[in-house]
Amino acid sequence: MEWITGHKIPIGHYGEAAFDWLIGNFLPFFDALSAGLSAIIGWITYALETPPALGVILAFAAFAFLMRRNLAAPLMTAAGLLLIVNLGYWRETTQTLALVIASTFVCMVIGVPLGILAARRQWIYNAMRPVLDLMQTIPTFVYLIPALILFGLGTVPGLVATVIFALPAPIRLTRLGIVSTPGALLEAGDAFGATGFQRLVNIEIPNALPQIMAGLTQTIMLSLSMVVIAALVGAPGLGVPVLRALNTVDIARGLEAGLAIVILAIILDRFFRIDEGGTR
Template sequence: MSIFQSIGNGIVAFLNGILWCLTALWDFAFWLVPALIWFVTWLPQRLLGLTDEKLPVGVTARAGFDYVKDGAAPFLDGFSDLTEAFIEFLLALLLRPPGVNWLGGRGFEPYIPGWTEDTHAFLIVALFALLAYVLHRKITVTLLIIVGFLFIIDQGYFEETAESLSLVLSACVVCMSIGVPIGIAVAHRPRLYAWMRPVLDLMQTLPTFVYLIPAIVFFGIGMVPGLIATVIFVLPAPIRLTQLGISSTPNELLEAADAFGATKRQKLFKVELPSALPQIMAGLNQTIMLSLSMVVIAALVGADGLGVPVVRALNTVDTAKGFESGLIIVVVAIMLDRLLRIGAKR
């Protein structure tokens, strides 16, 4: 499937998702009334010990998952196609130069002789080193990026690293595009944030394996369920840090903006967001670090990347492979942290 077909499927899926949400709200209203009546009659009996019937949490959750899986199948399929296409696009950028069958990689033939997948890896290293120098203006950080990538190439884990980076970058795009607007909204509405705080706590404290169950039910095995589980676990970080940055804007700046007749939009883009930029960048840093910590969990549901050799080493009790792949994950984490740390301070 081409990337344009995937985008078209994503647009159709979005429209189907809107229609399904309206239908689901209508069905939920009809389900809620008898559910409340049952709860009111069940609770006194349960408290008095007149019944051994427990609250049907698991049964209700399973019924809800089945309802979503059956009713929202067009949306879930389109979302899965679009997400996979985006991940494959990022992976192709990291692994292959321009050529025939560039996106899929099957039967790949480069357009330019000599610019092969092996030499392309060193070009990616050079681009990351250039980015590090532009952000930091320090040779030490640039050398750290170069040495880290050369170590990864030497150990033969560049492809797995590229697969993990594509998953991390995809999760970062999704989390930041959702988390920053939500963080701005709740910063301006303290009551809404008070209601949302327990949900954010639940998202970060609930075992990540629990996320994988509905992800597998909805999307099957592959990169998409790993991405969904990663997003659920990571999303609270950009929301909390964006909310902290916006709500911590000095009152003097806000009063000065009001005195000059600034509109709400002008205050947001010219006062609050520039003031909150360090916290937002810290949220970006945390998003990438937390996403990288999920690579092993994502490998359990079929996601490619550095988690795969870790899981294989665990299954075969291969100490050498486990130490190698674990050390590579540490090196990638250090490189990404150093790459973004100064940006978070500015």
């Protein structure tokens, strides 16, 4: 045992050297990426904070009715958001919502094509699987440190950490939906002379839509679960009052901020969830 511990493999030093090389050679790229992501989040935040809170709430209620086609969803959406306004966490909620929208958009733009590719090529999925397992199991703080080094304090490292944490969900669920396409449908497409692209667009993706939407809701929930972690690196939002409540043992503030996160999670889940039988 002493021989083993006395000949430690310097994995940590190798990783540190790799990040030093990245910073030394690609710092302008990371600065540009950080500026771009910050701008996107800033635009979303501006769109949510500039109108009156009541107008944004009415817009969300209208969207809830459009998605669910019943009166219960918009009424619950409006009631939940009005409660958040009453508790005094509207600004933090819009900041958290901007981070969730940005991270979900990035995850879906990257995850859905990768899921389709993994479904089409088994060897690609075999190569991706250990990476996806690593992204889902590694402690969040481990990759939060390099994100902080590369992007500095603020919303961007929180966004990067959130994307890393949530990205496996749309990849896995999109692949599952594509590979679950019934063989009879694929054979019918081939019989009518459909090309590979036509079969993907007209048969496989529509059949996989419930799984893709499940990946979307999972991404939203995973992103919301990261708001407190993102607050540790300077990201604004509902994670900030939760951290302050934790540091000061303020039970009331912690319950109120936690309730705001729960309300936001329920509202977003109801927007996109597909119930059993394929109905919204």
